Amino acid sequence: MPEKKIIPPIDLQEQTASIRQEIDEAINRVIDTGNFILGDEVALFESDCAEHIGSKHAIGLNSGTDALVIALRALGVGEGDEVVTSPFTFFATAEAICLVGATPVFADIQESSFNIDVCQVQDLINKRTKAIMPVHLYGRIAGSEDGKPDMSNLKEVASGIPIIEDACQAFGAGSPRAGALGDIGCFSFYPTKNLSAFGDGGLLTTDDESIAIKSRMLRQHGEKSRYNNELLGYNSRLDAIQAAILRVKLKHIDKWNMQRREAAERYDSLLNGCNQVIAPEITCGHIFHQYTIRIPNLDRDKVKEKMYEKGVISMVYYPIPANKLPVFGDRFPDCPVSERLSKEVLSLPIWPEIKPEQQKQVVEALLQSISEIAQ
Incomplete structure (x- = not known):
């Protein structure tokens, strides 16, 4: 009897092989243009994502962590502010809050869903609360007590406080989709994610024009136009090659x-x-x-x-x-x-x-x- 093969946590070799020709063509297309930072490939991916998610704006970024930081910055969250979030998540969620100078306030989770307990969120909201950051952990939408994938209960409790969705594990989840449920959605395209790049990548989604403008500035050193820096920002641009790969994968997600x-x-x-x-x-x-x-x-x-x-x-x-x-x-x-x-x-x-x-x-x-x- 042949020995059983080791089963890894994730194996995307078959998936990659099935779309390898499309991937190679996409990468070669970018190489032929010589445009590796932002440009048409990123703009097209952003447009495709906005349509798929159902948001007005999608901004390609360097990582999911950057998406969380830029989302907070775009809302003006900073020193002295509090952000209610889940403790049961990857460190980047709380890390992003701390990096902008705010304080994470941890609401415990529901045992059945692994997601933030809406009743606890309600108890923790105060005058210093400037945002709520639920995590759609493992690909399940947070914030609905009845299991519906629409975040309805959390939105009711928020009562106008901006909601930043940490949807880094949830591309394509929900109805409406993750990223279009709150004020801002944040995604990661780390290689093990459901929609994954061949390296790091991230995305921010929103319906708010002013948030979109500020987020685009923040991803490129605070520039509104070339060499006209109005904010202290970041170098957080999505590479064109990653965008091209992700455009291929998006069709299959x-x-x-x-x-x-x-x-x-x-x-x-x-x-x-x-x-x-x-x-x-x-x-x-x-x-x-x-x-x-x-x-x-x-x-x-x-x-x-x-x-x-x-x-x-x-x-x-x-x-x-x-x-x-x-x-x-x-x-x-x-x-x-x-x-x-x-x-x-x-x-x-x-x-x-x-x-x-x-x-x-x-x-x-x-x-x-x-x-x-x-x-």
Whole structure:
């Protein structure tokens, strides 16, 4: 019997091979023009994204982190201001708030969705609150208590306070789509994202003309016109080659997101009846950037190690909530749900082309590992 291959957290080789000719043609097109910074390729990608998302403006940037920083700057958030956000996310969310001089205020999460608890947000809003930054974690839209992918409850609670969507894991999620639900949407095109570049890349979306103008200035050293710098900005331009690659991939993103949902449904079926595992909810608009289970009654890290020994690489997103990271020391209060779930979550391998037999191997490794540890 042939040895089973190791299953990585994500494998995009088949996906890349299927569009390789289109990618090569796009890259060669940029090389032939000799225009590698901004230009027509970036402008066309921005237009395509705005249409796909349903926003009036889309601004290509260097990264998702830059998108968050520039969004805050465009709203005028700074020293003395507070931004309510989730602690259960990648550090860049809180980092961006701190980089503009504001203070992150952490609202704990819902156990079922991994997303920000709207009731806690409501309790934390005060006169210093200048923005709310929900995170659409793992590809599920935050801010709707009934699971609808429209952020309706959070918008009601915000009552006019600007909402910046951290949609870095959620391109194509929701209805309307992520990035068109709040005042500003922020996206990452890091190579493991659902819509991914061949390097770093980001995007900011908005319907507000003044925010769009300021964001375009901030991405290019605060310039309104060439060498006419009116703001202290950043070097945060999306490369033309990355934009060209992303334009090719954008045509396929809806299909790829649907394939991820189908993979999630297969996992759900395979895990049915396993009392040691809590599977994620499959809600409307969820695009499963990650398929993240919970293992509440066993040592999650030991399960992860055992799975690795059996040829399956799983991941933990995230082992330490932002409010407990060393950079902050004891500055912030506890978020008990986030802190508990950070010890339980385990993300299983998922990508659009993952095969049913690979998923069966993943679940077999998971259940065997659980059984061995539980003995």
